Amino acid sequence: xxxxxxxxxxxxxxxxxxxxxxxxxxxxxxxxxxxxxxALTKIREEIDxxxxxxxxxxxxxxxxxxxxxxxxxTLACRTLIxxxxxxxxxxxxMPAFELIKDLxxxxxxxxxxxxxxxxxxxxxxxxxxITKIExxxxxxxxxxxxxxxxxxxxxxxVASCATALMRPDFVGPAGLxxxxxxxxxxxxxxxxxxxxxxxxxxxxxxxxxxxxxCEDHCPKHLPLQNKxxxxxxxxVSVK
Amino acid sequence: MSDLIEGYIGKTTNGKKSRxxxxxxxxxxxxxxxxxxxxxxxxxxxxxxxxSKDFMYYVTKFLEGSFIIDGGSPLMVSIFVFIVFVIFVVHxxxxxxxxxxxxxxxxxxxxxxxxxxxxDTQLWGYQAFTGFVMFFLGSIxxxxxxxxxxxxxxxxxxxxxxxxxxxPLYIALLLAVEFHGTIGLYRLCIKWGWxxxxxxxxxxxxxxxxxxxxxxxxxxxxxxxxxxxxxxGMEHADKVGEKYVPTSMIKEAK
Numbered sequence: 001x002x003x004x005x006x007x008x009x010x011x012x013x014x015x016x017x018x019x020x021x022x023x024x025x026x027x028x029x030x031x032x033x034x035x036x037x038x039a040l041t042k043i044r045e046e047i048d049x050x051x052x053x054x055x056x057x058x059x060x061x062x063x064x065x066x067x068x069x070x071x072x073x074t075l076a077c078r079t080l081i082x083x084x085x086x087x088x089x090x091x092x093x094m095p096a097f098e099l100i101k102d103l104x105x106x107x108x109x110x111x112x113x114x115x116x117x118x119x120x121x122x123x124x125x126x127x128x129x130i131t132k133i134e135x136x137x138x139x140x141x142x143x144x145x146x147x148x149x150x151x152x153x154x155x156x157x158v159a160s161c162a163t164a165l166m167r168p169d170f171v172g173p174a175g176l177x178x179x180x181x182x183x184x185x186x187x188x189x190x191x192x193x194x195x196x197x198x199x200x201x202x203x204x205x206x207x208x209x210x211x212x213x214c215e216d217h218c219p220k221h222l223p224l225q226n227k228x229x230x231x232x233x234x235x236v237s238v239k
Numbered sequence: 240m241s242d243l244i245e246g247y248i249g250k251t252t253n254g255k256k257s258r259x260x261x262x263x264x265x266x267x268x269x270x271x272x273x274x275x276x277x278x279x280x281x282x283x284x285x286x287x288x289x290x291s292k293d294f295m296y297y298v299t300k301f302l303e304g305s306f307i308i309d310g311g312s313p314l315m316v317s318i319f320v321f322i323v324f325v326i327f328v329v330h331x332x333x334x335x336x337x338x339x340x341x342x343x344x345x346x347x348x349x350x351x352x353x354x355x356x357x358x359d360t361q362l363w364g365y366q367a368f369t370g371f372v373m374f375f376l377g378s379i380x381x382x383x384x385x386x387x388x389x390x391x392x393x394x395x396x397x398x399x400x401x402x403x404x405x406x407p408l409y410i411a412l413l414l415a416v417e418f419h420g421t422i423g424l425y426r427l428c429i430k431w432g433w434x435x436x437x438x439x440x441x442x443x444x445x446x447x448x449x450x451x452x453x454x455x456x457x458x459x460x461x462x463x464x465x466x467x468x469x470x471x472g473m474e475h476a477d478k479v480g481e482k483y484v485p486t487s488m489i490k491e492a493k
Contacts, residue, residue: 210426215440
């Protein structure tokens with residue numbers, strides 16, 4: 001038997017002068033295996049066509065549908081309604097990001113800014129000959145790089161991080177993960193000195209307070225605890 | 240001149256980013272680690288009263304350097320407390336960098352901590368609050384001990400606790416120190432990745448268990464000792480100022 005569920009959404013359109021932030025409740029019937037994404041789609045199709053939220057892949061790959069569910073930042077597409085025994089879900093847009101409308105936030109703008117700050121690309125003066133096969137990488141090193149490359153830029157780590165919320169210039173766990181990723185990539189010729197120039201301050205590695213909410217809420221289970229500690233040890237000893 | 244350049248331009252005279260943030264982070268950890276470990280030792284010494292008044296007396300004399308100077312000298316305690324006080328102030332100054340520094344930051348931190356219900360975030364909230372409390376309570380305690388180092392002993396300490404009305408301060412300070420210190424040590428281990436091993440998450444769970452065990456142990460020890468000092472102080476209230484004479488000296492005198 002399907003149960004009744006209540007989804008309460010913080011609705012607000014910062015571009016509409018008449019809009020005031022308020023919680024709007026939607027009542028609907030739960031269907032078997034219903035995810036929050038399915039529930040929100042149903043609300044938009046059947047109850048409130050004005051409700052805004054983001055999605056693309058519906059499979060936890062694109063990182064578009066991050067939102068705060070009952071206080072916890074998570075992906076809507078990977079959130080099963082059955083995991084909420086009282087059938088009540090309160091949704092608010094992820095903090096730290098520019099609010100577009102309702103549950104839709106501009107994570108792209110934040111990530112782009114962070115990528116520029118941490119120079120999130122391979123830096124090398126080696127000439128690349130695209131007619132030749134790429135140089136081989138040690139499989140273990142490649143695995144370590146790919147492990148950190150699994151970040152989908154959903155922004156959940158940022159919305160979970162008290163430091164990032166208090167200090168908007170902080171590069172966040174996603175930014176630190178990016179540096180950790182390039183620091184182990186042998187194609188990147190940057191030294192610890194160069195990485196220090198990017199994150200060697202309170203907006204970078206020394207701003208992190210090790211609250212580990214990032215690690216605990218990352219939907220891809222990235223090893224943020226370990227990698228942030230690794231970066232701290234590495235950069236604190238830079239002369 | 241280099242300070243002026245670094246201060247205004249944000250770069251060292253070599254054109255590099257300042258190395259000071261790294262040093263500050265390191266010194267914050269170092270001073271915090273020292274103070275937390277010191278508090279373990281301090282609590283063991285304080286709780287010597289649970290064994291006997293004589294034992295506490297000899298521990299006090301030992302810390303006054305009775306093994307070097309005959310009868311010990313309180314000056315040694317004053318010097319040591321001064322060093323601890325300096326480390327305490329340095330740690331407080333560095334810790335302040337992490338506290339919310341304006342209302343907006345405080346507001347978002349409060350909303351976030353309440354909303355996310357994440358234990359390590361809450362623990363940091365306790366750490367920040369207890370740190371703030373200790374700015375005042377810790378300073379009072381350290382200054383009094385530094386300037387009255389001769390008044391440490393089974394009766395002198397008990398009189399201070401009871402007759403000089405320090406027990407309310409000590410209750411608050413004990414809670415603040417034990418929470419702040421054990422959470423701080425746990426965070427130090429996580430922050431620098433000590434003991435991470437092959438499974439950092441499992442290590443973290445174990446570290447948190449150890450952290451709670453230590454909090455419980457030192458709080459129990461601290462409150463037990465405080466109750467004993469209060470009891471002695473209560474019984475000794477009509478003879479405030481009288482110093483304790485160990486049993487062996489009374490026997491010798493006889």
